[in-house]
Amino acid sequence: MKSIDVVIPNYNYAQYLQDCVDSVRSQPAERLRILIIDNASTDDSAVIARTLASADPRIELMLRPRNLGAHASFNDGIDWAQSDYFLILCSDDYLAPGALARAMSFMEENDDVHLTHGRTHFRADATDGDHLPDTPLLSDWSKQDGKSFLTSLCQSGRNFVSGPTVIVRTAIQKKAGYYKPALPHTDDLEMWLRFALHGAVGRTDNIQAVARVHASNQSATVRTLEQWSVEFEAAFRSFFENDGAILPEAEALLRQARDALSERAYWSAIAQICRGEPGATALMRHAIRLRPSAAWLPPFRYLLNRSDASALIGRSAKALGRRLGTSMTSGGRL
Incomplete structure (x- = not known):
């Protein structure tokens, strides 16, 4: 038995x-x-x-x-x-x-x-x-x-x-x-x-x-997406620096994990900016730390894998446009 x-x-x-x-x-x-x-x-x-x-x-x-x-x-x-x-x-x-x-x-x-x-x-x-x-x-x-x-x-x-x-x-x-x-x-x-x-x-x-x-x-x-992202990164890094280090593709797999975390953090930060929520700046910095290229090249792949990608991009562009217009009118900063 x-x-x-x-x-x-x-x-x-x-x-x-x-x-x-x-x-x-x-x-x-x-x-x-x-x-x-x-x-x-x-x-x-x-x-x-x-x-x-x-x-x-x-x-x-x-x-x-x-x-x-x-x-x-x-x-x-x-x-x-x-x-x-x-x-x-x-x-x-x-x-x-x-x-x-x-x-x-x-x-x-x-x-x-x-x-x-x-x-x-x-x-x-x-x-x-x-x-x-x-x-x-x-x-x-x-x-x-x-x-x-x-x-x-x-x-x-x-x-x-x-x-x-x-x-x-x-x-x-x-x-x-x-x-x-x-x-x-x-x-x-x-x-x-x-x-x-x-x-x-x-x-x-x-x-x-x-x-x-x-x-x-x-x-x-754990109250914020940034905190969760940091925790997930720590788990992947711990594995690939220890048991997972034996894998010939360890570096590439860790890169994939960090890229996935960065993409989620990046677009979540954009969404927070659109909604005027606090914490967007720290989340965006975290996304760029994980994937420095995100500073000049938005990770569109994350959105394109979603069925509602076009609608999301459209809403984000409009919201960012409104935020930018308001900021320039008031002399404020994004």
Whole structure:
């Protein structure tokens, strides 16, 4: 029988913890272990965790006397894992029914696939019910070799893999190593890049997890596009300066990632200028730092890849014209 280990890191999410654990232990997995790692929560998390563990022998606890941070929990989970498959599921998220079985079945049928991911449904904290489909899609899996997957991430300049849905082979996770504390917001992206060095990736169109959207989300602390762009660049740079340095095309792939980030930042800055929003100057400087040629040659390729490119260019030109006319009339500066 194939087995799976699920690590549930938690800090002050007592109100979510039971739902998260219940979504895991209700999965039709043949052999399942759950480790709740609590980072010295000041709410009732430890009490709830002890109650859950006392009622289910599959649940183990690691209750820290002090907060060591999320990365310590992720990496202790990697050390603890010993089953065939492995998942890190933060306690404010939860699994969709059948998620584990779908992923493990696909990896059983494709032994070159070491990482699977799917869709996440984002649920606002104040809403009732998750509105998940009653019947999962059939035959919806696709497979991408590691090199193509890595290239896709670089060309997009973003993280299109949803963390709560990622189920991996434990043996490959141990080869890939630990999450990096130096990347507080994009450590997962850097990890996916490392997995791409080891084999193929599977993706399903099924909803595999539900992520709660609330004010305490870790991602909520990154408030601007410039900040996110800096975080993404750090993940790509970290990978290609370390594990990814073995790739003969490492420099070109990093250039692709930086170009993609620059293009998005450039046109976002233009949009902010058109709308009269603050932060456009800093974002434009960031775009030019990533791709110096953007200072004299706008990256039109980014717009031309969009179906609404003509309309966007037209609206941007009109808005910039109005802004320029207003500035010249008032003697101000753009």
